[in-house]
Amino acid sequence: MLRRKRWxxxxxxxxxxxxxxxxxxxxxxxxxxRLSLHKWDILSKNKPFIGLANFQELMGDRLFHEALLNxxxxxxxxxxxxxxxxxxxxxxxxxRTRSRASGFYETxxxxxxxxxxxxxxMAWKWIFDARLGPLxxxxxxxxxxxxxxxxxxxxxxxxxxxxxxxQALGYAVLIYLVGxxxxxxxxxxxxKLDGASGTQSFWFLSIPMLKPITLYVxxxxxxxxxxxxAQAFVLASDAQGAPGxxxxxxxxxxxxxxFRNYRVGYAASxxxxxxxxxxxxxxxxxxxxRERGRA
Amino acid sequence: MNSVFEPSRGARLKTLRVxxxxxxxxxxxxxxxxxxxxxxxxxxxxxxxYEHVAEGMKAEYPDLSVRVEAxxxxxxxxxxxxxxxxxxxxxxxxxxxxxxTRYLENELFNVAPDDVAAFVQDPANFNDFFxxxxxxxxxxxxxxLFRGQSALYYNTEMFEAAGLTEPPADMAxxxxxxxxxxxxxxxxxxxxxxxxxxxxxxxxxxAEKFWINMFQYGENLVEQNEAGLWRADFANEQGRAxxxxxxxxxxxxxTVTVEMPADxxxxxxxxxxxxxxxxxxxxxIAAKAPDLSYATATLPRGSIVAPVSLWISGExxxxxxxxxxxxxxxxxxxxxxxxxxxxxxxxxxxxxYSAILEAKPAxxxxxxxxxxxxxxxxxxxxxxxxxxxxxAARLTEAFANPALAADDAAIDAVLVGMQDEINGLLQRExxxxx
Numbered sequence: 001m002l003r004r005k006r007w008x009x010x011x012x013x014x015x016x017x018x019x020x021x022x023x024x025x026x027x028x029x030x031x032x033x034r035l036s037l038h039k040w041d042i043l044s045k046n047k048p049f050i051g052l053a054n055f056q057e058l059m060g061d062r063l064f065h066e067a068l069l070n071x072x073x074x075x076x077x078x079x080x081x082x083x084x085x086x087x088x089x090x091x092x093x094x095x096r097t098r099s100r101a102s103g104f105y106e107t108x109x110x111x112x113x114x115x116x117x118x119x120x121x122m123a124w125k126w127i128f129d130a131r132l133g134p135l136x137x138x139x140x141x142x143x144x145x146x147x148x149x150x151x152x153x154x155x156x157x158x159x160x161x162x163x164x165x166x167q168a169l170g171y172a173v174l175i176y177l178v179g180x181x182x183x184x185x186x187x188x189x190x191x192k193l194d195g196a197s198g199t200q201s202f203w204f205l206s207i208p209m210l211k212p213i214t215l216y217v218x219x220x221x222x223x224x225x226x227x228x229x230a231q232a233f234v235l236a237s238d239a240q241g242a243p244g245x246x247x248x249x250x251x252x253x254x255x256x257x258x259f260r261n262y263r264v265g266y267a268a269s270x271x272x273x274x275x276x277x278x279x280x281x282x283x284x285x286x287x288x289x290r291e292r293g294r295a
Numbered sequence: 296m297n298s299v300f301e302p303s304r305g306a307r308l309k310t311l312r313v314x315x316x317x318x319x320x321x322x323x324x325x326x327x328x329x330x331x332x333x334x335x336x337x338x339x340x341x342x343x344x345y346e347h348v349a350e351g352m353k354a355e356y357p358d359l360s361v362r363v364e365a366x367x368x369x370x371x372x373x374x375x376x377x378x379x380x381x382x383x384x385x386x387x388x389x390x391x392x393x394x395x396t397r398y399l400e401n402e403l404f405n406v407a408p409d410d411v412a413a414f415v416q417d418p419a420n421f422n423d424f425f426x427x428x429x430x431x432x433x434x435x436x437x438x439x440l441f442r443g444q445s446a447l448y449y450n451t452e453m454f455e456a457a458g459l460t461e462p463p464a465d466m467a468x469x470x471x472x473x474x475x476x477x478x479x480x481x482x483x484x485x486x487x488x489x490x491x492x493x494x495x496x497x498x499x500x501x502a503e504k505f506w507i508n509m510f511q512y513g514e515n516l517v518e519q520n521e522a523g524l525w526r527a528d529f530a531n532e533q534g535r536a537x538x539x540x541x542x543x544x545x546x547x548x549x550t551v552t553v554e555m556p557a558d559x560x561x562x563x564x565x566x567x568x569x570x571x572x573x574x575x576x577x578x579x580i581a582a583k584a585p586d587l588s589y590a591t592a593t594l595p596r597g598s599i600v601a602p603v604s605l606w607i608s609g610e611x612x613x614x615x616x617x618x619x620x621x622x623x624x625x626x627x628x629x630x631x632x633x634x635x636x637x638x639x640x641x642x643x644x645x646x647x648y649s650a651i652l653e654a655k656p657a658x659x660x661x662x663x664x665x666x667x668x669x670x671x672x673x674x675x676x677x678x679x680x681x682x683x684x685x686x687a688a689r690l691t692e693a694f695a696n697p698a699l700a701a702d703d704a705a706i707d708a709v710l711v712g713m714q715d716e717i718n719g720l721l722q723r724e725x726x727x728x729x
Contacts, residue, residue: 041397041677042376042380043376043379043380043397043398043400043401043403044401062685062688062689063684063685063688066688130556131556148554148555151495151553151554151555151556152553152554153495153553153695255373256684258376259372259373259376259377260369260372260373260376260680260681260684261678261680261681261684262376262397262677263681
């Protein structure tokens with residue numbers, strides 16, 4: 001009886017949170033799934049059911065394929081930069097700085113993560129500017145010709161990856177720092193007694209023991225990478241002379257299909273595909289986590 | 296003792312109550328008569344114009360306040376899609392006809408009152424083209440305001456240095472001029488482009504600029520038949536000539552590259568010698584590069600005309616005030632102010648541009664053109680933006696492919712692909728002419 005009362009109390013206590021979660025998170029997902037099966041131009045009241053026709057059209061849509069490829073390159077590019085850099089930076093802060101200085105480094109590295117996307121992208125737009133930007137000025141000291149970072153099709157996507165990595169790094173370093181602080185000191189002392197160097201300890205102890213942290217950071221980074229929009233848009237899209245198509249990303253493609261081409265159902269089908277990609281990648285990473293747990 | 300002329304305490308309280316009630320009533324009446332309308336524009340440079348119009352209305356409408364919200368065109372279009380469908384849009388909406396058609400089809404703009412309709416239908420105010428651009432199925436919905444129209448801008452100092460005395464007369468001239476005007480470094484790489492072609496960018500503009508060039512060869516991206524349906528049919532000699540000219544300039548002659556600074560900004564910084572653009576650039580040059588030596592010229596055959604009108608949403612007094620604002624914007628004094636200060640061309644007939652042309656001769660190419668000059672517009676059909684965006688994607692891919700430059704068969708294949716994709720979109724929307 002007491003157990004039942006407790007259960008009821010617990011359910012009542014979490015009900016408001018559950019209701020908000022259902023309304024703000026689950027309902028839009030269900031509605032997107034529903035819309036993806038309809039043809040709707042946002043202006044008319046009619047939404048005829050067309051089954052999987054939107055998905056069939058996506059299969060042959062060149063712009064969607066480009067956007068998917070660009071988004072994938074950006075997401076995995078950010079992942080490839082963020083994970084090793086964050087791990088090394090966290091290790092340096094944890095092992096090589098005094099406790100007072102570490103607070104400063106942690107704040108400095110975490111700061112980009114809390115800066116609003118658009119102002120940050122605007123600042124980087126200036127950094128990448130071919131004529132006035134400090135990046136080209138810096139490169140000129142090494143005899144490197146000015147690069148058209150935001151105009152050249154290849155460089156523009158690299159610029160977006162650099163900006164996204166800069167923003168993702170702070171959070172990843174923070175999580176790795178927590179990881180480093182939780183590692184058992186006794187293992188390192190034993191390794192030291194066995195003659196292991198600092199690099200060997202890092203390689204053979206820290207990296208394997210930080211695997212759950214690495215998997216968690218990679219899930220978060222990859223998911224945010226697939227949702228990239230503002231960085232690509234502000235840096236290199238929709239401006240005169242900018243190579244918009246080369247940095248066309250999935251969210252931008254959805255936005256265009258919804259509000260410029262007035263094809264909300266079609267855009268919803270793109271959102272469903274994005275959801276599935278992120279879901280599959282997350283499940284793969286979680287299954288790796290589970291394997292680690294069993295091992 | 297109280298005098299008979301002195302009010303009693305009760306009378307004084309009564310007077311105070313009446314005064315307070317009266318004051319409150321007056322305040323409420325004032326609040327009721329104050330009216331605010333919003334203007335949504337897709338051209339930030341037009342904000343001062345709308346503010347100028349509002350300022351001019353103060354004498355006649357002292358209680359009217361006008362809030363101008365001018366943002367970039369693509370964002371403006373997205374804002375409209377959400378605002379009009381949710382009933383939260385501004386009362387005065389500036390929009391090109393090709394985009395407005397979707398909203399007209401769904402009855403999301405107000406029908407013009409009789410006096411406004413009569414004003415728009417009066418041939419002394421607007422010719423048929425602009426009247427139709429503000430109408431749907433014969434009913435007037437909007438007030439024509441300004442138009443985008445293109446001409447050639449060229450740097451006169453660079454022309455002089457290259458020994459060129461006249462602007463290019465035909466499309467062959469454009470290429471040979473570009474060759475002569477291109478400035479190169481020691482390795483032969485262009486440092487100043489001879490002719491800034493729109494090779495990259497957000498999308499729609501690339502296809503629009505290509506259409507303008509192809510039009511000079513006598514071909515259109517889409518054409519309407521007598522039944523009102525549309526078809527793309529440019530995979531021919533004219534289409535090939537237009538695309539080949541781009542490829543020749545980019546890959547064979549290297550008068551311009553994809554990576555080079557482009558468009559108005561490049562012209563203002565003297566990083567290109569020639570480019571084709573609308574009249575707003577004159578105002579932009581005046582603000583950003585006032586010492587630039589340049590002139591304008593009409594295009595060989597004709598130009599695109601993109602008419603923009605003011606449309607009204609809302610009800611009651613707000614809608615009335617919005618119509619009054621739209622009419623005030625069409626006042627000759629305001630339209631001349633628009634041309635003089637912003638550079639966009641007014642649609643209204645019978646305006647005296649002489650004083651402005653004398654001060655700004657560069658505007659002449661936009662208002663004084665040969666009798667044989669032809670115009671074309673973006674079609675007023677639903678998928679027009681998608682057609683342009685998808686065509687632009689194919690074009691940018693082609694521009695980046697050097698193998699195409701000397702291969703007519705490959706160019707034809709690109710054109711056929713573009714054409715088929717456009718016709719596919721038209722078919723999807725039930726607009727394809729068989």
